[in-house]
Amino acid sequence: MSGVLETQDLTIRFGGHVAVDRVSCAFQPGTLTAIVGPNGAGKTTYFNLISGQLKATSGSVRLDGEEIGHLPAPLRTRRGLGRAFQLTQLFPNLTVLENVRLAVQSRHGGALQLLRVWLDQKGYIDEAYARLEAVRLADKAHATASSLPHGDQRKLEVALMMALDPKVYMFDEPTAGMSVDEVPVVLELIRSLKERRDKTILLVEHKMDVVRELADRIIVLHNGQLLADGEPAHVMNLPIVQSAYMGTADVAEAA
Numbered sequence: 001m002s003g004v005l006e007t008q009d010l011t012i013r014f015g016g017h018v019a020v021d022r023v024s025c026a027f028q029p030g031t032l033t034a035i036v037g038p039n040g041a042g043k044t045t046y047f048n049l050i051s052g053q054l055k056a057t058s059g060s061v062r063l064d065g066e067e068i069g070h071l072p073a074p075l076r077t078r079r080g081l082g083r084a085f086q087l088t089q090l091f092p093n094l095t096v097l098e099n100v101r102l103a104v105q106s107r108h109g110g111a112l113q114l115l116r117v118w119l120d121q122k123g124y125i126d127e128a129y130a131r132l133e134a135v136r137l138a139d140k141a142h143a144t145a146s147s148l149p150h151g152d153q154r155k156l157e158v159a160l161m162m163a164l165d166p167k168v169y170m171f172d173e174p175t176a177g178m179s180v181d182e183v184p185v186v187l188e189l190i191r192s193l194k195e196r197r198d199k200t201i202l203l204v205e206h207k208m209d210v211v212r213e214l215a216d217r218i219i220v221l222h223n224g225q226l227l228a229d230g231e232p233a234h235v236m237n238l239p240i241v242q243s244a245y246m247g248t249a250d251v252a253e254a255a
């Protein structure tokens with residue numbers, strides 16, 4: 001099945017500090033894996049290594065069996081790795097709708113077939129509106145992207161990723177900075193993605209209630225290393241995880 005993502009002994013050093021330390025893990029389509037761990041554990045760095053924002057010191061990243069660790073981020077995106085873009089990486093001066101329309105268009109390709117692009121415009125715009133409606137942003141379709149408040153910018157990031165419809169969805173604290181009434185909208189979208197059963201979904205998340213609600217599997221990073229991996233109920237009850245989280249005991253002791 002397409003969308004299998006795998007890291008093998010993935011490692012990055014910053015000077016003497018090993019931020020991600022020989023992490024080997026495979027992620028399957030139809031599964032939402034939450035990546036948790038204390039602050040500074042290496043979660044975002046692990047994401048950056050997978051999506052190509054950072055280059056590993058050693059180890060590999062494979063998608064559908066092919067090595068992609070040497071590719072720059074945009075080429076990994078083209079292979080099917082989707083990471084919520086920060087608006088600074090996009091077109092902050094275009095409208096919300098135009099940003100999503102470009103994402104839809106890029107998924108359909110054919111940017112040089114001008115006649116087709118022109119004929120397809122309405123379809124692209126209709127789909128872009130639908131994507132905005134799904135995150136409840138349609139009423140701001142004509143606002144400049146950079147003018148959105150923070151919570152709406154995060155929703156736009158989710159809409160853009162949905163428009164690109166990658167094989168692998170990577171969410172990094174997708175509800176951070178959102179108001180309480182916005183959070184369920186985004187969680188519902190992630191849940192509906194899960195129900196499609198063909199997407200590989202990775203979620204870095206601090207909020208344990210969100211993790212419990214969405215995750216099929218949890219991996220725990222601690223000091224850059226993979227500390228635990230398994231079903232949520234099992235992983236969260238491991239003494240080693242409790243100690244890493246609660247600081248109730250020395251992690252080495254719990255191991």
Ligand SMILES: Nc1ncnc2c1ncn2[C@@H]1O[C@H](COP(=O)(O)OP(=O)(O)OP(=O)(O)O)[C@@H](O)[C@H]1O
Nearest residue numbers: 014017018019037038039040041042043044045046
């Ligand atoms: N570009 C960098 N240069 C040097 N050190 C870095 C760099 N990026 C990350 N680090 C270090 O790597 C470690 C892991 O950081 P990372 O942001 O991945 O942790 P995290 O688990 O995502 O934390 P948080 O939950 O607080 O977001 C930290 O000690 C951090 O200071």
